[in-house]
Amino acid sequence: MAQLIIGTDGQKSYITANRTSYQYPLDVDSKSSPHFIQFQIRVREQATINYGSGAIDASGIGGNEYITVPRPPRKTLDSTIQIQMPPTIEVSHKVNYADTEIGLIVAGLLATGNAISKENITSKETANAVASAVAAEGSRLVANVVEGIGVTGAKAALELGKGRVTNNRTELKFEGIDRRSFAFTFRMLPKSSEEAQIIKEIVTLFRYHAMPAFPTDGSLGGRTMLVPSTFDISYVPGRHLHRIDECALESVQVKYGGERTQFFVDDQPVETELTLQFRELGIITKEKIAEGF
Numbered sequence: 001m002a003q004l005i006i007g008t009d010g011q012k013s014y015i016t017a018n019r020t021s022y023q024y025p026l027d028v029d030s031k032s033s034p035h036f037i038q039f040q041i042r043v044r045e046q047a048t049i050n051y052g053s054g055a056i057d058a059s060g061i062g063g064n065e066y067i068t069v070p071r072p073p074r075k076t077l078d079s080t081i082q083i084q085m086p087p088t089i090e091v092s093h094k095v096n097y098a099d100t101e102i103g104l105i106v107a108g109l110l111a112t113g114n115a116i117s118k119e120n121i122t123s124k125e126t127a128n129a130v131a132s133a134v135a136a137e138g139s140r141l142v143a144n145v146v147e148g149i150g151v152t153g154a155k156a157a158l159e160l161g162k163g164r165v166t167n168n169r170t171e172l173k174f175e176g177i178d179r180r181s182f183a184f185t186f187r188m189l190p191k192s193s194e195e196a197q198i199i200k201e202i203v204t205l206f207r208y209h210a211m212p213a214f215p216t217d218g219s220l221g222g223r224t225m226l227v228p229s230t231f232d233i234s235y236v237p238g239r240h241l242h243r244i245d246e247c248a249l250e251s252v253q254v255k256y257g258g259e260r261t262q263f264f265v266d267d268q269p270v271e272t273e274l275t276l277q278f279r280e281l282g283i284i285t286k287e288k289i290a291e292g293f
Contacts, residue, residue: 004201015208022081022202024188026195029082029236037184039081040232041209042074042246074230081202082236083186089235091242093284094178102169177283182233182244185275196268203254203274210249231278243292244280251277 004015023029028036190196209229233244255273262270284293 004204015204019079019201022079022198022205024083024186024195024199024202025191026198028084033084034237035085036082036236037085038234038236039083040234041077041079041081041205042230042232043077043209044074044227044229076232079205081205083188083202085235086185086187089241091180091182093180096175096177097172098175099168099170100173102171179283180244180280181250182247182278182280183275184278185273188272188274189270190264190268190272193264193266193268196264196266199272200268203272206249206252206274206276207254210252230281233278244278245284245288245293246281247278248281249276250279251275 023036025033027033188199190199209231212225212228214225228249231247231249233247235241253275255275256269256271258271264270282288
C-alpha cells in the first residue's frame with residue numbers, strides 16, 4: 001500500500017506525497033459520490049528583491065529607481081486531495097464602514113456650499129462660517145479642552161445643565177473589506193483499512209503544509225523560517241458555486257472518535273473529523289465577483 005514518504009536530508013525530516021490523488025471516500029469521483037472539494041498544494045520558496053523594474057518609486061534609495069518585492073514563487077505539487085463535499089457550503093463578504101466625525105472647519109466649509117479644497121478652506125467665507133460655529137459652540141469647546149487636560153465630567157455637566165448634547169456630525173465612511181475565510185468540516189468514517197490509511201495521510205498532509213519550516217541549508221543560523229504552503233481550492237463540479245482564490249491554511253483541527261473513541265483491529269480510528277479554516281490571500285472586488293469569485 002502506497003504511503004507518505006517520511007525522509008531526511010541528513011539534518012531535517014520531511015514528508016513527500018507519493019500518490020497522484022488522495023481521495024475520501026475512495027470512490028469520491030464516481031457516480032455514487034460525484035461532488036467533492038479538490039485541494040492543490042503550492043509549496044512556496046524564499047522571496048527575492050528585484051531592482052530596475054516595478055511600480056514602486058524608490059528614487060534616491062541606493063541609486064535604484066524602482067524596488068519591487070514579488071510574491072514568493074510557488075510550485076504546485078502533482079498530488080491532489082479530493083474529499084466529498086460537506087453538508088453545507090458557505091461564502092460571506094465583510095464590508096467595513098465606520099462613523100467618522102466631521103470637524104468644525106469642514107462643517108463650516110460644507111455650510112457655505114463649497115467643495116473641500118485648499119482655496120475654499122482658506123477663504124473669507126469659510127472663515128466666517130467657522131467663526132460662527134465656534135461662537136455657537138464656545139462653551140462646548142471649552143468643556144472639551146478641560147476634559148482634554150484630565151478634568152473629567154465637564155462636557156457631561158454642561159450637557160446636563162443645558163439639556164442639549166453635542167451633535168458629533170458623523171458620516172458613514174467606507175474603510176475597506178476583510179479577506180474571505182472558508183471553513184470546511186469533514187466527517188470521515190472509513191469502510192476499509194485502505195480508506196483509513198488514506199484518511200490518515202490526508203490529515204498528515206494538511207497538518208504538514210500548514211506549518212513553516214527552517215531552511216535546509218541552515219542559513220542565517222535558524223533565525224528565518226520558510227513560510228507555509230498555500231492551497232488552491234475548487235468545487236467539482238462547481239459551475240454554479242463561487243470560485244475560491246489562493247488560500248492560506250490558518251487552522252487545522254482533528255477529532256478522533258464520535259460519541260466515544262473507537263479503533264479498528266489495526267488501531268486505526270473508526271471516525272475522524274477534520275476541520276480546516278482557510279483565508280484568501282487576495283481581496284474580492286466587483287471585478288472578481290464578475291469572474292465568478
